[in-house]
Amino acid sequence: MLQACLNGGRTREFHPAVPFTASEIAGDAALVVAAGARELHIHPRGPDGLETLDPDHVADTLQAIRATVPGIPVGLSTHWRIAPGGIARQEPIRQWKTLPDYVSINLIEDDAEDLIALVLGKGSGVEAGIWSVDDADRFVRLSNAGKCLRVLIEINEQDVEEGLRVAEGIQAVLNAAGSKLPILMHGDEASVWPVYREAMARGFDSRIGLEDGNLLPSGQMAKDNADLLRAALAPGNR
Template sequence: MLQACLNGGRTRDFHPAVPYTAAELAKDAAAAVAAGASELHIHPRSSSGAESLDPNDTAEAILAIRHNVPGTPIGLSTHWRIPPGGTARQGQIERWQVLPDYVSVNLIEEDAPDVISLILGKGIGVEAGLWSISDAERFVTLPDARKCLRVLIEINEQDIDEGLAAATGIISVLARAKFRLPILMHGDEASVWPMFREAMARGYDSRVGLEDGNLLPSGKKAAGNADIVGAAVLLARAY
């Protein structure tokens, strides 16, 4: 499975094609799916362009995307920094009426167990975001861990050897705990394409898009999300 991460917290200083509005997200989603993406990960924005978990903002983005690419699973971030930030963001999630298919929850965040429980209680899938071995060790002890949709191995290290070591350590923790959840592995900026190749070699799912980086495997700046997804599809064929 190839997931397209369309915007994250990126601004147009990072890339002029970063989508903000619901209409922009929907247009980019259609292009990414046409290029080969099978799932979408988005960060809805408020009218000011800031990341948002407000029920109106999330609903507008989800409905616009579903209109353009019906049946394509849509995931949202629940990152700690998204306004109103910290544990206060749980109140906005509780008020969601138009629901995504899944969300990502980072185990590095102090309220991760509570957010996972809240999300599962609403019938939404959970991607458990593991950035480190300690995240993995925390995750496997949670009562709700085996109810999650998948494990999301997120490699933020920019040194490739360090990133591969972190990924291997996380995988080892999951193996010792006899976890059988699907795994999606991805990198960030310098590690995007090395981690994509590693995911393909291991038979894992992966993701690419402007949230994670703006370059193609060649090092050339991508035209946008569909360009990145298309490059990933071509690269995946080698595996």
């Protein structure tokens, strides 16, 4: 399964095609699904262009996407820095009425266990974001670990060999704990394409999009998210 990560916290300085508004995100969703994406990971934005968990903005964005690409699973970020930030961001999540299919929750964050319970209790799935062996150790000890949708191995290291060693360590912890959850593995910036190819070689799911990087495998700037998806699905990269 290839997921498209459309925007993250990226700005238009990073790439002019980063979608902000609900209509822009929905339009981009149509393009990446046509290019081969089977799921979406998005960061809704407020009128100021900043990431938001506000129930109304989340609902507007989800409804716009679902009207454009019905049936495509949509996931949202819940990362620690999204306003109001820290543990306080649980309150807007608690108020959500229009729910994403899943959210990503980073195990490095202090309230990960509580947030996982909150989201599962609302009926959405959880991608458990694991950045390190320590994160993996914490995750496998959670009572709700087995109820999550998948493990999201996120390689932030810019040295590719170092990043692949981190991935090996995380997988070792998951295997030792007997985890049966699906794995989605992806890189960031310099590691995007090497980690993507490693994920394909291991039979994992992965993701591609402007949240993670703006370059094609050739090193050229991508035109947009759909350009990145087409590159990922080209025969030489699968």
